[in-house]
Amino acid sequence: MATRTGHAHPTTRTYWLVALVLAVITAVEIAVPYLAALDPVRVPLLLLLGGAKFLIVVAVFMHLKYDLKSYRFYFAIGLAGTFVVFAVVLASFQAF
Amino acid sequence: MAIDAVVDQPLEDPSAAIHRTRKTAMWAFLGSEVFFFGSMISTFLLYRNTTLDGPGAEIFNIPFTSASSFVLLMSSLTMVLADHAFGNGDQRQGRIWLVGTALLGTTFLAGQIFEFTEFVHAGLTIRSSPFGSSFYMLTGFHGAHVAVGVLLLSMLVFFSLRGRYDPDQGMNVELVALYWHFVDIVWIVIFTVVYLLQI
Amino acid sequence: MAVATTTAPTASTSGLWSWITTVDHKRIGIMYAVSAFVFFLVGGTEALLIRLQLATPNGTLLSADAYNQLFTMHGLTMVFAVIMPIAAAYQNYFVPLQIGARDVAFPRLNAFAFWLFLFSALFLYSSFVVGGAPDGAWVGYAPLSTQLKEFIRMDYYAIGAQLLGVASLAGSVNFIATIFTMRAPGMTLLRMPVFTWMTVVTSFLLLLSLPVIGVGLWQILFDRNFGTLFYAAQAQGDPLLWQHLFWIFGHPEVYVLILPAMGIVSEILPVFSRKPLFGYAFVVFSGIAIGFLGFGVWAHHMFTAGLGPVAEAGFGLATMLIAIPTGVKIFNWIGTTWGGKLRLTTAMLFSLGFIAMFVIGGLSGVTHSIVPADTQQHDSYYIVAHFHYVLFGGAVFGYMAGIYYWFPKWTGRFLDEKLGKVQFWITFVGFNLTFAPMHILGLDGMPRRTYRYPEGLGFEFWNLLATIGSFLIALGVLLLLINLVKSYRKGAPAPADPWDGRTLEWTTSSPPPVHNFDEIPVVHHVDDFWYRKYGVDEEGRAVRVPEVTGGTVEVEVGGEDHGEAGHDIHMPSPSYFPIIAAAGVVVIGAGLTFSSTPLVGFTLLGLGVIVTLWGLMGWAGEPITKEAH
Numbered sequence: 001m002a003t004r005t006g007h008a009h010p011t012t013r014t015y016w017l018v019a020l021v022l023a024v025i026t027a028v029e030i031a032v033p034y035l036a037a038l039d040p041v042r043v044p045l046l047l048l049l050g051g052a053k054f055l056i057v058v059a060v061f062m063h064l065k066y067d068l069k070s071y072r073f074y075f076a077i078g079l080a081g082t083f084v085v086f087a088v089v090l091a092s093f094q095a096f
Numbered sequence: 097m098a099i100d101a102v103v104d105q106p107l108e109d110p111s112a113a114i115h116r117t118r119k120t121a122m123w124a125f126l127g128s129e130v131f132f133f134g135s136m137i138s139t140f141l142l143y144r145n146t147t148l149d150g151p152g153a154e155i156f157n158i159p160f161t162s163a164s165s166f167v168l169l170m171s172s173l174t175m176v177l178a179d180h181a182f183g184n185g186d187q188r189q190g191r192i193w194l195v196g197t198a199l200l201g202t203t204f205l206a207g208q209i210f211e212f213t214e215f216v217h218a219g220l221t222i223r224s225s226p227f228g229s230s231f232y233m234l235t236g237f238h239g240a241h242v243a244v245g246v247l248l249l250s251m252l253v254f255f256s257l258r259g260r261y262d263p264d265q266g267m268n269v270e271l272v273a274l275y276w277h278f279v280d281i282v283w284i285v286i287f288t289v290v291y292l293l294q295i
Numbered sequence: 296m297a298v299a300t301t302t303a304p305t306a307s308t309s310g311l312w313s314w315i316t317t318v319d320h321k322r323i324g325i326m327y328a329v330s331a332f333v334f335f336l337v338g339g340t341e342a343l344l345i346r347l348q349l350a351t352p353n354g355t356l357l358s359a360d361a362y363n364q365l366f367t368m369h370g371l372t373m374v375f376a377v378i379m380p381i382a383a384a385y386q387n388y389f390v391p392l393q394i395g396a397r398d399v400a401f402p403r404l405n406a407f408a409f410w411l412f413l414f415s416a417l418f419l420y421s422s423f424v425v426g427g428a429p430d431g432a433w434v435g436y437a438p439l440s441t442q443l444k445e446f447i448r449m450d451y452y453a454i455g456a457q458l459l460g461v462a463s464l465a466g467s468v469n470f471i472a473t474i475f476t477m478r479a480p481g482m483t484l485l486r487m488p489v490f491t492w493m494t495v496v497t498s499f500l501l502l503l504s505l506p507v508i509g510v511g512l513w514q515i516l517f518d519r520n521f522g523t524l525f526y527a528a529q530a531q532g533d534p535l536l537w538q539h540l541f542w543i544f545g546h547p548e549v550y551v552l553i554l555p556a557m558g559i560v561s562e563i564l565p566v567f568s569r570k571p572l573f574g575y576a577f578v579v580f581s582g583i584a585i586g587f588l589g590f591g592v593w594a595h596h597m598f599t600a601g602l603g604p605v606a607e608a609g610f611g612l613a614t615m616l617i618a619i620p621t622g623v624k625i626f627n628w629i630g631t632t633w634g635g636k637l638r639l640t641t642a643m644l645f646s647l648g649f650i651a652m653f654v655i656g657g658l659s660g661v662t663h664s665i666v667p668a669d670t671q672q673h674d675s676y677y678i679v680a681h682f683h684y685v686l687f688g689g690a691v692f693g694y695m696a697g698i699y700y701w702f703p704k705w706t707g708r709f710l711d712e713k714l715g716k717v718q719f720w721i722t723f724v725g726f727n728l729t730f731a732p733m734h735i736l737g738l739d740g741m742p743r744r745t746y747r748y749p750e751g752l753g754f755e756f757w758n759l760l761a762t763i764g765s766f767l768i769a770l771g772v773l774l775l776l777i778n779l780v781k782s783y784r785k786g787a788p789a790p791a792d793p794w795d796g797r798t799l800e801w802t803t804s805s806p807p808p809v810h811n812f813d814e815i816p817v818v819h820h821v822d823d824f825w826y827r828k829y830g831v832d833e834e835g836r837a838v839r840v841p842e843v844t845g846g847t848v849e850v851e852v853g854g855e856d857h858g859e860a861g862h863d864i865h866m867p868s869p870s871y872f873p874i875i876a877a878a879g880v881v882v883i884g885a886g887l888t889f890s891s892t893p894l895v896g897f898t899l900l901g902l903g904v905i906v907t908l909w910g911l912m913g914w915a916g917e918p919i920t921k922e923a924h
Contacts (some may be wrong), residue, residue, distance in 0.1 A: 009180070009183070011178055011197055012177060015173060015176050015177060015180070016173070018173075019169075019170065019172075019173040020837075022169055022172075023166070023169070024169075026162070026169060027468045028164055029162075029287075029288070029292060030158065030159075030162045030292075030294070033158070033292060033295055035253075036268050037194055043293060046288055046292050047293075049266075049288070050285060050287070050288030050289075050292075053169075053284045053346070054281050054284050054285065057172055057277055057280060057284070058277070058281060060176075061172050061173075061175070061176045061273075061277045062273075062274055062277045062278070067119070067250065068119075069785070070114070070120065070475065071120070071123040072106065073473075074120070074123040074124045074127045075123055075126055075127050075130070077127055077128075077499070078126070078127030078128065078130035078131055078503060079130055081131065081503055081590060082130050082131050082134030082135075082174060082180070083134075085134075085543060085590060085591075086134055086135070086137075086138040088541075088606075089111055089138060089142075089536075089539045090138060090142060092168075092539075092594070092602050093142055093533070093535070093536075095141060095142050113476065116476050117400045117472050117473075117476040117477065118400075118472070120400075120471065120472045120475050120476050120539070121400060121401065121468050121469070121471065121472035124467075124468050124471045124472065124502055125468050125502075126462060127502060127503065128468070128502045128503060128505070128506050131504070131506040131507055132506035132507075132509060132510060135506065135507045135509075135540060136510055138523070139514070139536065142533065142536060143525075143531075143532070143533075144530070146530075146531040147531060147645035148531065165389065187336050196732075213507070222522065222523045223516070223521075223522040223524065225524060225531070226524045226525060226527070226530060226531055226532045226533075227532065228524075229523035229524050229525055229532075230525070233513070233514070233517065233523070238652065251912070251915060255915075255916065260916065262918075265913060265915075265918070266914075267915040267916075268400075288434060288604070
């Protein structure tokens with residue numbers, strides 16, 4: 001095993017590029033509410049952009065893309081569980 | 097089965113084994129934290145319209161919060177660079193990035209204090225409405241997580257300066273980094289769901 | 296814990312200080328067990344008082360206020376301070392032994408979790424001397440729990456349960472890391488003992504459900520002390536949210552209580568039937584299925600709250616589904632004993648009792664999934680009967696089986712079997728006498744959580760019967776206590792493998808050495824130890840491998856971390872930082888109850904934060920294994 005964690009990690013260059021991408025997405029996010037033309041798709045678009053940032057940070061900065069698959073399992077079970085359970089709770093309150 | 101991927105890596109080098117154990121624990125803990133924040137975000141969503149006669153989401157200052165969100169987002173970059181430097185054994189450079197991360201985190205906290213003060217002056221308090229209660233609880237607990245993160249970063253810098261940093265110890269840049277990034281992604285969700293979607 | 300070089304463990308091994316600073320999973324397990332047993336006696340006494348009050352109509356022993364405190368504390372104690380810690384005791388002691396590890400992944404975190412549990416439970420009990428114990432039931436329904444702010448009782452509930460949850464969370468993270476990364480070579484997931492598997496499932500359940508109630512408990516605390524409006528219906532807060540948050544935790548929690556007992560029974564039945572567990576994989580996957588489904592049925596506790604027909608139908612169906620994996624397990628246990636060469640030891644009797652009682656409790660549970668029926672049963676004694684059949688007849692019987700099964704490993708001595716069998720039958724009869732009548736009482740309309748009932752409703756006879764039964768249970772518990780004390784002092788000495796066991800804990804001495812195993816074993820099968828002792832002849836019968844005599848089996852050695860000498864093992868050093876950190880956390884909690892006198896509150900908070908930080912800083916800066924220079 002080559003490195004401490006046994007997996008090849010990206011270079012600093014990749015990290016800077018990813019940060020740039022994140023910055024651009026954030027800029028778009030902030031612009032969306034001000035663009036009246038996007039109003040019909042505002043909610044799904046913002047969720048999509050937020051989700052993209054979330055996944056990029058988890059995959060690259062938290063190394064989930066490169067690390068053991070089991071780590072994904074622990075995190076994904078929390079994410080999926082939270083999502084399903086609280087979707088049901090909010091639905092039962094007719095909160096949507 | 098996903099869990100079967102975990103099995104059998106016998107006779108690996110002890111240092112790698114310790115790292116695997118620690119990261120497993122950290123990821124499991126983060127899975128738990130997802131439920132913690134999920135509960136509070138759901139509470140907020142349930143109460144998002146219960147502003148009584150007080151102020152609601154219209155008092156949010158999106159440009160300001162965008163700026164502080166950006167600060168926290170970039171602290172993830174400095175954190176990953178610190179982790180990278182420590183991974184390469186360059187503690188001197190790593191410390192610089194750690195201090196940078198802690199400063200960005202502190203900036204975010206300062207922004208949050210400013211924001212809370214503004215909102216309280218505008219009439220939004222924990223007692224003004226369920227909206228206020230759930231907003232402050234969610235963002236407050238997130239802020240507490242950032243504060244703990246800043247404390248952990250400071251401890252890392254301290255241990256490293258004293259020459260007592262040992263990657264095989266529990267106080268470990270890689271683990272703190274995971275925690276820090278997690279706090280960042282929680283804010284990504286909060287920024288989208290609580291701020292951008294409510295205005 | 297890996298790192299191999301110089302010395303054998305040299306930590307002092309006796310005296311109070313050695314227990315306070317211990318990080319040995321076996322000692323921590325024993326401390327969990329002793330604490331749980333003491334709280335069992337306390338919670339049992341509370342139950343006896345409740346039963347005395349209800350023995351006759353218009354009982355006068357207790358005031359309504361005292362009664363409310365007692366049933367609330369009985370519930371909280373039995374769930375958080377008895378069953379969870381006794382499960383933690385077995386898990387701490389036996390999971391590392393069963394997977395061939397030298398300790399848990401984080402020995403100091405383990406010690407921290409224990410001390411936090413103990414201090415939090417004592418904190419909860421300290422409420423009795425400062426204005427009364429929590430009195431809003433263990434479910435703490437809002438707005439009952441958020442009103443009456445002049446009494447601080449429910450603050451103790453909100454903080455005590457919160458801290459107990461944190462302790463439990465620390466434990467479950469520890470077990471997940473231990474089981475997934477520290478198994479002996481060759482021990483794949485599907486070669487793990489069932490008890491270890493059930494520990495995996497309960498750890499995940501706790502990991503994912505505790506944060507939910509954590510949020511709810513904070514909300515209750517904030518509503519009571521800082522004027523938030525989470526559950527204030529007059530201000531558009533919704534008390535129903537608490538019910539959701541509580542039961543999203545509360546339902547997985549009941550599986551947390553029962554699954555380790557199922558694991559224990561799944562260990563005991565094969566040993567005393569001299570047969571492998573019937574359908575090992577089915578038992579394991581049923582346990583996992585129960586865990587998953589357990590997260591999807593919480594609202595069946597809320598059928599009378601008005602969720603609407605869609606939610607009620609959905610949750611009713613999901614509840615029925617849980618009967619399938621549970622039924623699979625029951626059939627597998629019966630299949631295990633079928634045609635086996637049974638030895639009816641006390642452990643086996645309790646295991647068989649477990650199956651029978653759990654079937655009854657499970658069946659009455661299925662009746663709750665029928666929504667119209669449930670609305671009749673809701674908050675009646677029928678519910679009390681149901682959950683005592685699964686939690687006492689189920690869980691507690693399982694844990695008692697575990698005591699008789701594993702006591703020889705803990706102490707190197709057998710418990711008295713004759714006394715044990717007497718205890719089993721007295722407990723068994725007393726249990727059924729206590730709780731079977733409650734089915735009838737409930738269906739006749741007797742509500743739970745009411746401190747007296749009038750004459751002439753037909754409740755007298757069954758209540759008296761239940762009270763008599765409860766004293767029989769108490770007699771049984773007393774016999775167990777006598778047996779424990781007596782056998783600990785002068786029980787018959789037990790060898791390493793007293794029951795002809797199947798799992799790795801029986802390969803090491805009784806009690807095991809600090810480092811558990813001189814050599815880490817290599818595993819080739821489920822029930823690996825059995826296959827080292829027995830081969831199979833042409834007709835499929837087990838035949839003792841000739842050159843081997845019990846207990847001193849040749850163990851294949853794996854791993855290189857033992858040094859050339861083979862015995863140079865480094866165990867983690869004792870540490871007093873975990874107990875300091877745990878004490879600090881509880882002082883912070885205590886500070887939160889003083890919102891009416893901020894000066895005291897802030898003093899305690901500040902003190903608690905300082906002590907906690909001291910503990911954590913010392914902990915982080917201290918090497919795991921101190922070199923013995």
